[in-house]
Amino acid sequence: MARNLTTQWNEFFHAREVPYGMALVRIVLPLVLLIGAIPRWWYARELYSTDGSPAPLWVSYGADALVPDLTAPVAVAACSVLILSLFAVCIGWMTRGSLVVSMVFYAGLGVIDSMSTLTKYTVIASHVLMLLALSECGAVWSVDSWLRRRGQTSQERLAGPPISPVWPRRLLQLFIGIVYLGAAFTKMHTPAYFSGDQLTFWMLGDVNFENRFGEMLTLYPSLLAIMAYITIVWEILFVFLVWSKFWRLPTLFIGLVFHFLTYFTLGLIIFPLVYFAIYLAFIDQQEAERMSMAVRLTLRRLGLTHKRKRPATASSLVWARPAYTAVAWGMLMATVAVIGVEVEHHRDVYQERGPNGPLPLKAMDTQVAQAMLGPAQPIRPQDRYFAFDIGSSTLGGVLSDRRETFNHGERALIQCTLQPPHPDMWVEVNLHDADDVLLKRVGTVVPREDLRADFFYDLDQSMLPGKYDFVLKYDGEELTRRSITLSGPSPELTALR
Amino acid sequence: MKRWISNTLIVGYLSVLMYGVFCHALYYKVTQHPGMYFIVWDMFCGWSAYETRTHVVGEGASGQFYELSPGPWGTIKPHSDLDRRHYDYSGLHSINLAMNTLRQTEHEPMARLYVVEEAWPRKYNLPDELWAHRYTEPKDLQSYYHIRGTYAPDGQPLQQRPSLLTRLSQESLMDNPRLRHDMKKGKPFYAVDPSASRGGVIPVGYELPTDH
Numbered sequence: 001m002a003r004n005l006t007t008q009w010n011e012f013f014h015a016r017e018v019p020y021g022m023a024l025v026r027i028v029l030p031l032v033l034l035i036g037a038i039p040r041w042w043y044a045r046e047l048y049s050t051d052g053s054p055a056p057l058w059v060s061y062g063a064d065a066l067v068p069d070l071t072a073p074v075a076v077a078a079c080s081v082l083i084l085s086l087f088a089v090c091i092g093w094m095t096r097g098s099l100v101v102s103m104v105f106y107a108g109l110g111v112i113d114s115m116s117t118l119t120k121y122t123v124i125a126s127h128v129l130m131l132l133a134l135s136e137c138g139a140v141w142s143v144d145s146w147l148r149r150r151g152q153t154s155q156e157r158l159a160g161p162p163i164s165p166v167w168p169r170r171l172l173q174l175f176i177g178i179v180y181l182g183a184a185f186t187k188m189h190t191p192a193y194f195s196g197d198q199l200t201f202w203m204l205g206d207v208n209f210e211n212r213f214g215e216m217l218t219l220y221p222s223l224l225a226i227m228a229y230i231t232i233v234w235e236i237l238f239v240f241l242v243w244s245k246f247w248r249l250p251t252l253f254i255g256l257v258f259h260f261l262t263y264f265t266l267g268l269i270i271f272p273l274v275y276f277a278i279y280l281a282f283i284d285q286q287e288a289e290r291m292s293m294a295v296r297l298t299l300r301r302l303g304l305t306h307k308r309k310r311p312a313t314a315s316s317l318v319w320a321r322p323a324y325t326a327v328a329w330g331m332l333m334a335t336v337a338v339i340g341v342e343v344e345h346h347r348d349v350y351q352e353r354g355p356n357g358p359l360p361l362k363a364m365d366t367q368v369a370q371a372m373l374g375p376a377q378p379i380r381p382q383d384r385y386f387a388f389d390i391g392s393s394t395l396g397g398v399l400s401d402r403r404e405t406f407n408h409g410e411r412a413l414i415q416c417t418l419q420p421p422h423p424d425m426w427v428e429v430n431l432h433d434a435d436d437v438l439l440k441r442v443g444t445v446v447p448r449e450d451l452r453a454d455f456f457y458d459l460d461q462s463m464l465p466g467k468y469d470f471v472l473k474y475d476g477e478e479l480t481r482r483s484i485t486l487s488g489p490s491p492e493l494t495a496l497r
Numbered sequence: 498m499k500r501w502i503s504n505t506l507i508v509g510y511l512s513v514l515m516y517g518v519f520c521h522a523l524y525y526k527v528t529q530h531p532g533m534y535f536i537v538w539d540m541f542c543g544w545s546a547y548e549t550r551t552h553v554v555g556e557g558a559s560g561q562f563y564e565l566s567p568g569p570w571g572t573i574k575p576h577s578d579l580d581r582r583h584y585d586y587s588g589l590h591s592i593n594l595a596m597n598t599l600r601q602t603e604h605e606p607m608a609r610l611y612v613v614e615e616a617w618p619r620k621y622n623l624p625d626e627l628w629a630h631r632y633t634e635p636k637d638l639q640s641y642y643h644i645r646g647t648y649a650p651d652g653q654p655l656q657q658r659p660s661l662l663t664r665l666s667q668e669s670l671m672d673n674p675r676l677r678h679d680m681k682k683g684k685p686f687y688a689v690d691p692s693a694s695r696g697g698v699i700p701v702g703y704e705l706p707t708d709h
Contacts, residue, residue, distance in 0.1 A: 013507055014500065036575075043573040046597065047581075053597035055590035061531045111531065115584050116575035120540045127535075134506065167503055171510055178514045182538025185522040190542070198544040204619040206548060207584070209577050215623055219631055267577065350601040351570050359570060361555065361563040361604045369554055369562035372613045372642045379665065380639060383618050386546060387631065419546045419618050421662055423669040448669045480634050 013167040018160075020288030022137035022169050024280035025128065026095065030086035032273040033106065033125055037086060040109075040117060041079045041340070045349050047113045049075035055115035067108050073341045075112075078105050080340025081333050089132070092142020094329040096133055101333070103129035121271045127175055128278050135168030147320045172281045177239025184235040187228070195397045196224030197417075197451055199265075208267030217265060221387075225396025231258065242282070252282055381477050384425065387417040388472045390482050398452075406459050408488035414455040414470055416446075424448050428473040429455045432481075434466050459486055547616040547662060551582045551645075553595045554611040557604065565610065566594035569602060588612060588645045588660065596652045607650040614643045616661045 046052035049072040058066050070078065082105040088098035107126040110118040138144040139162045149157060192198040200221060203214030217224060234254050241247035256279065259272035283291070299305045352358045391399040391413050392406070399415045406412055414429050428443035446453045457470070465488055471481040517536025520527050527537050553566035566572070566582040574580050585591045591612040599607065621638040628636050643661035648654055658664065671677060 014503070039573060040575075046568075047573070053590070053593040055585065055593065057534060058531045059589055060587055061528055061533075063531050066531055107535075115590050116573060116581045118534075119576075120538070123535050165503060167507055171507060174511065175514065178511075178518060179538045182518045182521050183540055185518065186539045186542045188522075190544070192544060198541075201544045201546050201619055202541060204548075204622045205545075206622050207577060207579060212624070215627055218623070219627065349570060350568070352601060358601060358603045359568075361565070361598070361602050362569050364554065364562040364564050366562060369556075372552055372554060372615070373611060373644060374642070376643060376664075377639075377641055379641065382634070382637070383639070386618070386620055389631075419620070421666040421669060423672055448666075480632065482633065 013165070013170055015166045016163040017166050017169075017285040018163050018288075019136050019139055019166075019169065020141075020285055020292075021281045021283045022132060022135045022172070023092070023139070023141045024283060024288070025172070025278055026092065026099075026132050026137040027090055027141065028277040028280060029125065029128060029132075029274065030090040030102070032270060032277050033102075034083065034086050035273070036117075036270050037079070037083055037106075041076075041083060041344075042347075043349070044076045044079040045072045045344065047075075047117060048079070048109050054112045057111040057114040057118060060114060066111050070112065073345075075109075076341050076344040077337035078109060080336050082106060082109065084333060084336045088329070089129075092138045092144050094326060095138025095142055095144050097326070097329065099129055099133035099137075103133060119271075121274045124179065124278070125274055128172060128274075131168050131172045131175065134171075136162065136164035137168075139164060147322075147325060150320050169281050172278065173242065174239065176275075176278060176281075177242060180235040180238045184232050187232050187235075192451065193228055193232075194225065195451070196221045196228055199224045199228060203265055209263075209269055211263075211265055211267035214265035214267070221398040222395040222400035225398055229396075234258070248282075252279060255279065381474050382479050384419055384422050384474060385416060385472065385479055386419045387415070388470075388480050388482060389415050389417075390470060390484055391415070394454075404483065405485045405487055408459060408461060408463070408465075408486065410459050412457045412459055412470070412484065414457065414482075415452055416455070416472055417452040418446060418450075420451060422446075422448060425474060427453050428471075430471045430473060431457055432469040432471055434468070436469070439468075465489070545662060546619055548619050548622055549583075549586075549661070550579075550615040551585055551588075551591055552611075552613040552615060553582060553591050553598075554613055555595060555599070555604075555607050556609040556611070558606045558608050561605070563604065565598045566591065568594075568598040588614070588657075592646065592648055592652050592654075595648070599650075609655075610648040610650065610652070611644055612646040612648075614645050614661050615640045616643065617641065 040047060043052075048054055048070055050069045051072040052075075056065065056067075058064065081101060085098045085101040085105070088094060089102055103126055106122065106129060110122040110126070145161070187193045190198055200218045203211060203218050203224075234251070238251055238255065241251045256276070259275040262268045262272050296305065348354060348357070350358070389399045389402050391401040391403050392410060393400050394413065394415075399413060403412075416427055416429065418425065418427075425446045426443055427446050428441060430438055430442070431440040432438055440457070442455055442457075444453050444455070463486055465486050467483055467485050469481045469483050472479045513536060517533070517538070519525065520533065521537045521539060527533055527539075551566075553564070555563040555565045557563060567580050572580040572582075575584065582591060582594055585594075592610065595610050595612075617638055617640045620632075621636060623631065623636075625636065641661060643658070643664060644656075645658055645660065646654055647656040659667075
C-alpha cells in the first residue's frame with residue numbers, strides 16, 4: 001500500500017518531461033502583467049514612494065510594515081527593473097534570476113499600493129512567478145536555451161531538449177484548482193450568491209470596464225441563479241476532474257469560457273488574461289510537440305520558414321558564456337534602473353519645477369461642496385426598491401419569466417426586490433383597474449434581512465378582461481406600477497354559453 | 498534538485514495553500530497577518546446594491562473648497578475609467594491622497610479636510626434602453642453624500658465614521674425604542690482602532706454598568 005502510494009506520488013510529481021507547458025506560461029504571463037505594470041511606471045512616485053500617497057496593505061491589517069518605505073528614486077528604479085525583468089522572463093533571458101526579481105518586485109510593489117495595484121490577480125501572478133522560478137521553464141524556447149545550444153557539441157545537440165521533473169507544473173495545476181476551491185468557499189459564505197443577487201449587483205457595478213452584456217443579463221435573474229450553481233459546482237470539481245482523461249478537456253473548456261465571460265459580464269480584462277496564460281500549464285509535452293509540429297507545417301506551407309543555420313560553436317561566442325551573460329544582465333538591469341530614475345525625474349510628475357509650478361489646487365464649486373458636506377439626506381422611497389416584476393413562475397427563488405399578459409384562471413406572481421440595506425418595511429402590492437380604482441390590497445412586512453417580498457393574485461372569473469395595474473406602495477407612497485392585460489372571455493359571455 | 502528537497506517544497510507549498518483554504522472556509526485568523534491576503538481566495542467576496550465614489554475635499558481658510566484628489570497633475574485609472582481614490586473602499590488611505598496633493602501644490606492654508614462618500618443605487622447604472630425594459634418610471638438618479646472623515650490640515654483625524662451602508666444598517670437596527678432604551682442603560686466606550694493608521698478612534702461596543 002505504502003509502496004503503491006510512493007510510486008503514484010513519484011509518477012505524479014517526479015516524472016520527467018521537456019517543460020513546454022511551463023515555458024508557454026513563462027512566455028505569455030509576463031506580457032499580460034506588463035499591461036498593468038507599464039502604465040503604473042508613470043505614477044511610480046505617487047503610488048509607491050514616500051513622496052506620494054502609498055496605500056500599504058499592512059495598514060488595513062493593523063500590522064507592522066512588510067516592506068520598508070521607498071524613496072521616489074528607489075520606487076521608480078524598482079518599477080523600471082520590474083518591467084525589464086518581466087520582458088526578460090518572456091524571452092527567457094537569465095530566466096530564473098529574472099523570475100525571482102519579477103516576483104519580488106511585483107509582489108513588493110503590490111503590497112505598498114493596496115488601493116490600485118494589489119488585486120487577487122496580482123497575488124495569483126506572484127504565486128505563478130514563484131513556481132516558474134522553481135521550474136526549468138527557461139530550458140526551451142528561450143534565449144538561455146539558444147545560448148546554451150551554442151555552447152554544445154553536435155553530439156550533445158542530438159540528445160534533444162533537456163528534460164526536468166514535472167513537479168513545478170503539477171504545483172501550478174494544483175494551485176489553480178485550490179484557488180477555485182477557495183473561491184467556491186467564498187460563494188458558500190454569501191447566501192445572496194445562490195439567488196443571483198450578488199452577481200446581479202456586481203454586473204451592475206461600474207468599478208471595472210464596460211460590461212454591457214452583464215448589465216443585460218441582470219434582466220434575467222433566474223439565469224444568473226442557474227449560472228451561480230453551475231459555477232460553484234465546477235469550481236469545486238475542477239481540482240478533482242482535471243486529471244481525468246475524460247473530464248480534462250470539458251473542465252478546461254468550461255474554465256476558459258468562464259474566464260472569457262468575465263470580460264463581458266464583469267468588465268475584467270487582466271484577470272481573465274492571467275488565467276488564459278496559466279491554463280497553458282495544462283499542456284503536456286506530447287500536446288506541445290504536436291502543436292509545435294502543426295505550427296511549423298503551417299508556416300512551411302505559407303513559405304514563412306527558412307532553413308536553419310548551424311549554430312556557431314562555443315569558441316566563436318565568448319560573450320555567450322553564462323558568466324558574461326549574467327554580468328550583461330545585471331548591468332542592463334542597473335542601467336535601466338538609472339535611466340528610469342533620470343527620465344522620471346525630468347518628467348516632473350507633480351509639475352513643481354515648470355514655469356507654472358507648483359500647480360495650484362483645483363477649486364470646487366461651492367454649491368457642490370456644500371451638498372457633499374451638508375446634512376445627510378434620507379433615502380428616497382423609490383430608492384428603497386430594486387425591482388418590481390410580474391410573472392408566473394420562479395426558479396432559484398426569483399421570477400423566471402416576466403409577463404404582461406395573463407389569461408383567466410392564471411396566478412400572477414409579483415416579486416418586489418428591495419435595495420439593501422433597508423429597514424423593516426411594510427410593503428403593499430395593490431391591484432387597480434384601468435380607471436385606477438383600487439380593487440384589492442395586499443401587504444406584508446419585509447424584515448431588514450430579507451431581500452425580496454413575494455405576492456400573488458389569482459386572476460379568476462371575478463375580473464373582467466382588460467388592463468390592470470399592480471401598484472407597489474411603501475410608507476403610503478406609490479413607488480412604481482406594472483400593467484398587465486387580462487385576456488379571455490368576459491364573465492357575461494361565459495354565462496351565455 | 499535532490500528528491501527530498503523537492504518533496505519538502507511540494508508538501509510545504511501545498512500545506513500553505515490548504516491552510517489558506519481552511520482558514521477561509523472556517524473564518525480562522527483570516528485577518529491575522531497581511532500574508533493571509535496571499536493565501537485566502539476571497540475574490541468578489543462582498544457586494545453592494547449601491548455604487549460608491551470617494552471625494553477628497555479641502556476647505557481653505559478663505560472658505561473656498563478644493564478638490565484634493567486627483568491632484569492637479571492627473572492620476573492613474575487603475576482598473577477602469579475611475580481614478581485611484583474610488584478604490585479606497587475602507588476609507589483608510591484617502592487622507593494620504595489629500596496630504597500628498599497639499600505637499601505638491603501651492604495653496605492657501607487649509608482649515609479642514611474631508612473624505613466624502615457618494616453613493617447611489619446601482620439600478621441607475623443600467624443604460625437607458627435596458628432601464629426602459631425593466632422600469633416604467635423615468636430614471637431619476639440622486640446621489641447621497643456621507644462624510645467618512647474630517648481631518649485637521651496636518652491630516653490628524655477629528656472625526657471618522659463608518660461607510661454610508663453601515664450607517665444605513667445601523668439606523669435600521671436602532672429604529673427600535675426598546676433597543677434604544679436598553680442601550681441607555683449602558684455607556685459607550687471607545688477603543689483605538691488598530692486598523693486606522695492615524696490613531697483613529699471609533700466606538701466598538703457598549704460597556705454595561707455592573708451595579709444592577
